[in-house]
Amino acid sequence: MSDRLDWDKDGADWPNRATSRFVTAGELRWHVQIMGDGPVLLLLHGAGSSTHSWRDLAPLLARRFTIVAPDLPGHGFTQAPRARDMSTDGMAKAVSSLVAALDMNPAYAAGHSAGAAILCRMRVERAIEPRLLFSLNGALLPFDGFAGRVFSPLAKMMFKNTLIPAPRLFAWLASERSSVERTLRNVGAHLDRRGVEFYARLFRNPGHVGATLGMMAHWDLKSLRRDLPRLDSHLVLVATEDDRAIPVRDAHAAAGLVPGSRKIILRRGGHLLHEERPEEAFDLIVAAIEQDEAGSASPAPSVFPPAPPARHVGGVGKAARGQKKPHPAPPQAGQGGAQGEDQAKAGQEVQQEAPAAGPPVQKKKHRLARHQDQDQIGDAPARK
Template structure:
């Protein structure tokens, strides 16, 4: 994606910085002062997905947002490092190099798995808040076919270019977003249309899907002592509430909360509700989004 083209309209562009922490050139947004909160988006998204939630946090916290490797404006430095463990390792190294020790990591969807793995690797104490956590493996035949198909597509010449042309069609993006159960504003949908037209973004997302392996992390959940709060939306058509409920039951220091009506992109469609939900976990008090 072209940063110079997007900079005039990208959310919080004035807080963006680029740092080379091998192997990637990271796009990071650094806003506010106070204890550090790290926000990790899900697969196929970017920092833009937090734009409505951030104003509820920055009056008392220093908010760090990052684009995952190859997605958005982070330049992928090693194609083979798009899986869960590698991304968590590289992000941990980046945080260490920047002298950042988050007190809280908030993840969305696949970002929750990265947050939990990062908490395992980090040399600082933190809690994890997960929004519609993708913490379950594919079941049955899909568990075998999906990774194989993703790998096959990711390794095909010109596959990301072709898919970006297909996925970038307005109707395709609308159909994908409808499948999340969330209702976004037209302005928010435009960000996803731009992302889906990006060959590099689609390619990195495919690599993430192809290299994703949750099994080791899922096996360790009963031993993971990180304080964890999992929030799930009842109208999430992408990741069922039961996924977060099961994960919370396995984690020894976790709780679970269900939210009515909202879909998979809950933090985008109703940031105020999400902010109110996580406020007790952060001790935000009367923070407002103005």
């Protein structure tokens, strides 16, 4: 059993393989996928995952953006760093070196779980300057309670134990497909057969498992929690109520730390929402970006006109794939003044519907948008 994945063998049928390239940056050899045209959108997967996590979402986003999606250090087909560089800060510095080597500073960034934490750290340190930062079930705060007392110490013990090689033990257990399916179900994820197979391939590799354990063992979110108030990119936090890894309350808490952030709480969807329902994730990301743009043109925009039933507080909704909706109508009476103050009060019920499909989007450079504090709670907008 090889300690590293082999690109020719393990990557022979890798999703979006034609967009893959290998780049040397910061003493590491990176696997990165680049596709599409338009403003740069950086995608960072979470711990234990890889670029395969964006297999369906990235091609959708590539219709409007230049997608840059690397395997994190030690994950997938990217070289593993030294153990001390597997911390939140170390990962952030490593990805920053890759972005600099590619000379592709992102206009927007989206991260899943630990990937969102890395992006926040990069922004706080001014390594990137995205106009909008999108957190998909982001792991931005320390684990509390029992998980906080056990999870990190256990990962450290397994990572450092030389008598029982945990990476090889986990890789051996992953040879049983049922154990991989059970692991995914434990975080509330329900993937198709192909999605499960890619995780099984990763989990069967001791090198990938070792990097995942190393990352968890060195993870420090206490300092990130302290620094989140310094985050000045517009932050959109998406959380799903079926996520068994990151509780919804963490999104509420993180929003309270970041001035002007927005929350989108979905009743359905597990930890891997963007893999289970990529079109829905696409709609959420594009709608948030479009709303951010519209904010620079009108004082208190309402993204979509009200109509039937989704419990909705605020204004982020669905944008038609490959389409751009017209700018929203001016605010109604009573919505002016301080931005967002009268527009979306806590607990207010607003109904919405998806916009009708419009003409094809013309790619353009996005303007720096003025941020708007909003909340959305409910099911993601229904497709027509």
